[in-house]
Amino acid sequence: MATxxxxxxxPLPCTPTxxxxxxxxxxxDSTYQxxxxxxxxxxxxxxxxxxxxxxxxKTIHNKRALDESHFYLSSSTPADSSQEDQSSVSSKDSMVxxxxxxxxxSTGASAEGEHHVTDHLQAKRARVENIIRVMVGSPNxxxxxxxxxxxxxxxxxxEAFRENKRKQRLPQYQDHSAGxxxxxxxxxxxxxxxxxxxxxxxxxxxxxxxxxxxLHQLQEKFLQVYNQEDRDxxxxxxxHDIPGESTEVQYVHSQDDFRKKNSxxxxxxxxxxxxxxxxxxxxxxxxxxxxxxxxxxKAVSECVDRVFKKVSSAGLDLSSQSHMSSSPEMxxxxxxxxxxxxxxxxxxxxQAEEAAVKPRSLEYxxxxxxxxxxxQTEALSLVVRKPAVTPLSSVTPTVTRPYPVHxxxxxxxxxxxxxxSQILEHLLKYGPHSSFGGLPCMPPSLDRTSPDSxxxxxxxxxxxxxxxxxxxxxxxxxxxxxxxxxDNLCLPHVKIECGELQSMAERNPxxxxxxxxxxxxxxxxxxxxMFFYTRYPSSxxxxxxxxxxxFNRCITSQLIKWFSNFRExxxxxxxxxxxxxxxxxxxxxxxxxVSRDSELFRALNMHYNKANDFHVxxxxxxxxxxxxxxxxxxxxxxxDSDPSWKKAIYKVIxxxxxxxxxxxxxxxYL
DNA sequence: TCCACCCCTG
DNA sequence: CAGGGGTGGA
Numbered sequence: 060m061a062t063x064x065x066x067x068x069x070p071l072p073c074t075p076t077x078x079x080x081x082x083x084x085x086x087x088d089s090t091y092q093x094x095x096x097x098x099x100x101x102x103x104x105x106x107x108x109x110x111x112x113x114x115x116x117k118t119i120h121n122k123r124a125l126d127e128s129h130f131y132l133s134s135s136t137p138a139d140s141s142q143e144d145q146s147s148v149s150s151k152d153s154m155v156x157x158x159x160x161x162x163x164x165s166t167g168a169s170a171e172g173e174h175h176v177t178d179h180l181q182a183k184r185a186r187v188e189n190i191i192r193v194m195v196g197s198p199n200x201x202x203x204x205x206x207x208x209x210x211x212x213x214x215x216x217x218e219a220f221r222e223n224k225r226k227q228r229l230p231q232y233q234d235h236s237a238g239x240x241x242x243x244x245x246x247x248x249x250x251x252x253x254x255x256x257x258x259x260x261x262x263x264x265x266x267x268x269x270x271x272x273x274l275h276q277l278q279e280k281f282l283q284v285y286n287q288e289d290r291d292x293x294x295x296x297x298x299h300d301i302p303g304e305s306t307e308v309q310y311v312h313s314q315d316d317f318r319k320k321n322s323x324x325x326x327x328x329x330x331x332x333x334x335x336x337x338x339x340x341x342x343x344x345x346x347x348x349x350x351x352x353x354x355x356x357k358a359v360s361e362c363v364d365r366v367f368k369k370v371s372s373a374g375l376d377l378s379s380q381s382h383m384s385s386s387p388e389m390x391x392x393x394x395x396x397x398x399x400x401x402x403x404x405x406x407x408x409x410q411a412e413e414a415a416v417k418p419r420s421l422e423y424x425x426x427x428x429x430x431x432x433x434x435q436t437e438a439l440s441l442v443v444r445k446p447a448v449t450p451l452s453s454v455t456p457t458v459t460r461p462y463p464v465h466x467x468x469x470x471x472x473x474x475x476x477x478x479x480s481q482i483l484e485h486l487l488k489y490g491p492h493s494s495f496g497g498l499p500c501m502p503p504s505l506d507r508t509s510p511d512s513x514x515x516x517x518x519x520x521x522x523x524x525x526x527x528x529x530x531x532x533x534x535x536x537x538x539x540x541x542x543x544x545x546d547n548l549c550l551p552h553v554k555i556e557c558g559e560l561q562s563m564a565e566r567n568p569x570x571x572x573x574x575x576x577x578x579x580x581x582x583x584x585x586x587x588x589m590f591f592y593t594r595y596p597s598s599x600x601x602x603x604x605x606x607x608x609x610f611n612r613c614i615t616s617q618l619i620k621w622f623s624n625f626r627e628x629x630x631x632x633x634x635x636x637x638x639x640x641x642x643x644x645x646x647x648x649x650x651x652x653v654s655r656d657s658e659l660f661r662a663l664n665m666h667y668n669k670a671n672d673f674h675v676x677x678x679x680x681x682x683x684x685x686x687x688x689x690x691x692x693x694x695x696x697x698x699d700s701d702p703s704w705k706k707a708i709y710k711v712i713x714x715x716x717x718x719x720x721x722x723x724x725x726x727x728y729l
Numbered sequence: 730t731c732c733a734c735c736c737c738t739g
Numbered sequence: 740c741a742g743g744g745g746t747g748g749a
Contacts, residue, residue, distance in 0.1 A: 583740090617741090623734070624740055703747095705735085 578608060578617055586618060587667040589723055590625045591679040593716040604723045625667065630690075630705065632662055633683070637690035651691055653684035682715045 582605060589596065589604060601618045602610050636659045640651050653659055655675070663683065664675060689708045698704040 619733085620741070627736085703735090709734090 578605075578614060578621075582608065582618075583621065585723065586621050587625065588673050589719050590622065590629075590667050591673075591675050592719045594622070594626055594629065594682075595713040595716055596622055596719075600719065604719055606724060626709075628666055629663065629683075629686070630708070632659060632666075633686045633690045634694070634705075637687055637694055640687075640691055641694055645691075648688055648691060651684070651687055653680050653687055655680065659683065659687065676717075678717050682712065685715060686712050 585604070593600065596604075598615055598619075601615065605618070608614055637651075645651055660675075660680065660683065664671065668675060686708065689711055693699060693704055693708060698707075
């Protein structure tokens, strides 16, 4: 395969090559034709080495003359026969030369330096021309009979020659300009000496012979070379042409084009040549387009291959190094470096990038023992917190990072959108904890009492509280371990207090045995029974009636919350039965009473005295009845439209609290 | 602003 | 029963 540069440049020099070739061919071909006119004028004694250059100069000069006569594309050219393309050209060539006042033709119209030439010399010239024509057998002889009277052999010869000349016409414009520039060189035809005509004629004959042979040789060589180039060009064009069009078809098309081009010299021919020229340009552009596409794709693929190879080798190195160093910072920096190398070349090849980065990134995650959430961005934060999918992993680990994570981790992870999918994939493959097995995302044991628990966020403690409280509610365990767990029920701001309590209990085992560090279901039952006496107990009352509880803000709040919940249920029931009474059509409030047989009492007793092993005081029945009346009146008065309509009731009920019996103070009561 | 309480939700 | 947001009084 050729290198991309060469292949990329191929179409570009292809066209100039064709032009150059054709130009040269035309130059030679023109020389071959124009020499007929040159032969008709006396030539100086050229050295054999300079014959070609002189011929070229002459050719250019003659071509300028032809340009001036609008020969090439003249619409007034009468030649219209398809059989006389080249012959007409040749004949016209001679004709024009003969008619041109500036031409060096032998018709007697001399050049600028030949005004003084005598008729005698002209007669000599005519004879020499005749001789030359006979000797050369030039197509110029056809000027006398360029019509259909040409012989078959000469026509075949012309056809062969014509076929070779057809394509040479295209770039003639270029040759024009070049010829125009070169044509400004002064001609050498004025050096003719009138006194040595005979000798010159003799020399001319000899030179003409040699030149004729040389020109024939040159022509043969040129024809060979040009035919070869022509076919090569067609084949090359077919190679880069539209897919589906075979070389044969292309070649046929080209030949057809050539035939059409040379079929006639008419006005249509001019347009046709333009069209053909456009076609050729389109083909060239198409070829260029196709070639550019191919080369670009190939160059990109090759570049990707090289980068991939480099990255692969670098990734291997990095893998080994990561195993050696196990430093995330180092890996990150190296990864970023590799990525910067990749950035320019792998944008079009995400697979390559993925393949190149994926192993290392996975390894990075696997080797990373701990990642601080604040140091992570979207991807890694997801990574670290993704195990939160499992309920237990919601526990955010609070550990000291063993390694300082460089800032490059931010860029690295932020600019790698495929990490998420990688992580997900890895999680799907190996589970959430395999990759992060080193990560202490989860505490080894929730019951573990470790210094870490102090630093655990409140969610963790709350979760533990739920677990332990439920555990305790089903299996009361007044051990120190249970006490610690109950301490964790404290709010975050009392966490340290709980810790102090814990440490104090640990320092005084006796106290820990006699003083409940937390509220137990027995305390809850006692609180419910106390609710029959007081709905709004003060903190002092609570502390008084829960002597076995080491009070703190946590315990107090919990107890207060308990009574709040008791009231809630109580008022809900009161409102419910009050509305039910209204619905039942009770109009007299005296008919609304609360007895031990009433449904309301049973509901309340079921809630606060489920075991029904406690004799509810009559005072509670009275307070309940008063509360029911309050709700009944308020609802009857449509006060419930006020959002805070219950507050008035609360104010009333809170005044109905009674003293809790003294026997509730002793822990032995339960 | 703090705190106790209410209210809602689970 | 607990948690949490909202609210009003001190």
